[in-house]
Amino acid sequence: GNSVTQMEGPVTLSEEAFLTINCTYTATGYPSLFWYVQYPGEGLQLLLKATKADDKGSNKGFEATYRKETTSFHLEKGSVQVSDSAVYFCALSESSGSARQLTFGSGTQLTVLP
Amino acid sequence: SQTIHQWPATLVQPVGSPLSLECTVEGTSNPNLYWYRQAAGRGLQLLFYSVGIGQISSEVPQNLSASRPQDRQFILSSKKLLLSDSGFYLCAWGLGTDTQYFGPGTRLTVL
Numbered sequence: 001g002n003s004v005t006q007m008e009g010p011v012t013l014s015e016e017a018f019l020t021i022n023c024t025y026t027a028t029g030y031p032s033l034f035w036y037v038q039y040p041g042e043g044l045q046l047l048l049k050a051t052k053a054d055d056k057g058s059n060k061g062f063e064a065t066y067r068k069e070t071t072s073f074h075l076e077k078g079s080v081q082v083s084d085s086a087v088y089f090c091a092l093s094e095s096s097g098s099a100r101q102l103t104f105g106s107g108t109q110l111t112v113l114p
Numbered sequence: 115s116q117t118i119h120q121w122p123a124t125l126v127q128p129v130g131s132p133l134s135l136e137c138t139v140e141g142t143s144n145p146n147l148y149w150y151r152q153a154a155g156r157g158l159q160l161l162f163y164s165v166g167i168g169q170i171s172s173e174v175p176q177n178l179s180a181s182r183p184q185d186r187q188f189i190l191s192s193k194k195l196l197l198s199d200s201g202f203y204l205c206a207w208g209l210g211t212d213t214q215y216f217g218p219g220t221r222l223t224v225l
Contacts, residue, residue: 032212043120043204043216044158051212089157093212100146100212106157 002027006090006105013080013112021075021108023064023090031092033057033066033073034102038087047075047088080112116141120205120217127224133178133192135220137205140186145207147188148214149180152202164188200224 007022025033032051036044048057053068062077073090090105117140127133139145149161160173162180170180177196181189188205200223206214 034213036216041221043219044206046213046215049213100208100210100214101148101160101163102158102214104158 002031002092002094002103004090004092004103004105006088006108009087009107010109010111013110015082015112015114016079017112019075019077019080019084019110021088021090021110023073023075023105025071025073025090025092027071027092027094029094030068031094033064034091034093035062035064035073035075036089036091036104038089038107040086044089080110082112082114085110085112116207116215118205118207118215118217120203120220122220123218124221125223127195127222129197129224130194133190133195133199133222135190135203135205135222137188137190137217138186139207142186142207142209144185145209146214147182148206148208149188149190150204150206152204152219154201158204162190195224197224 003026005024034049035047037047038044048059050057050066053066056065064073064075087107087109089107091102093100119138146165148163150158151161152158162172164170164182167182178192203220205217208214
C-alpha cells in the first residue's frame with residue numbers, strides 16, 4: 001500500500017535559520033503530494049501541494065518539489081520565523097472509488113526560537 | 115467561500131458513555147466528507163469517509179460509527195466509549211479533487 005515517511009522530530013531552529021523537513025513516499029500510481037500545517041490546538045491547514053512530477057508547490061515562503069526519481073517531497077524555507085512553530089504533515093492522495101483518500105506521515109514538530 | 119464547522123470543541127466523557135460529534139460544511143454541495151482521529155503525539159488515521167448521503171465507508175474496525183443524514187452533515191458516534199477513543203477528531207471535506215480541507219477539530223478525553 002501507499003505510505004509516507006517524514007523525518008523524525010522535534011526540530012528546533014533559531015529565527016532566520018534555513019528549514020528542511022524530509023518527506024519520502026511509496027505509491028503504486030502517481031499521487032498528488034501535500035504539506036499541511038497544524039498550529040497548537042487547531043485543525044490542519046493546507047500549506048502547499050504538487051500534482052505531478054517536477055511541480056513545485058509554494059506558499060508563505062515554504063517550497064517543496066515533487067521528485068518522482070527519488071520519491072520525495074521535502075519542505076524548505078529559507079528563513080523561518082517564530083510564527084512558523086507548528087507540526088508539519090506530509091501527505092499523498094490516492095483514489096478509492098469516487099473519493100480521494102489522504103495518507104499522512106507521522107508529523108514533524110518544529111519549534112523556532114527568537 | 116466554503117467553511118467547515120465542528121462541535122463541540124472539547125468534550126470529556128466517562129468510559130461507557132455514548133458519543134456524538136457533528137461536522138457541517140457550508141458553501142458547497144455534495145462534498146466528500148471524512149473523519150480522522152489524531153492520537154496524542156501521532157499522525158492522522160482515517161476513520162470514515164462518505165461520498166454522498168447515507169453512503170459511509172469504514173477504514174478501521176472499531177466501536178465508532180458514522181452517519182450522513184444530510185448532504186453537508188457528517189456525524190461520528192459511539193454507543194459506549196473506551197479509554198482508547200481519546201484523541202483529537204478532525205472532519206474534512208473535498209470535492210473529488212485531491213485536496214481536503216479540515217475543520218478545527220474536537221478534543222475528546224475519555225476518563
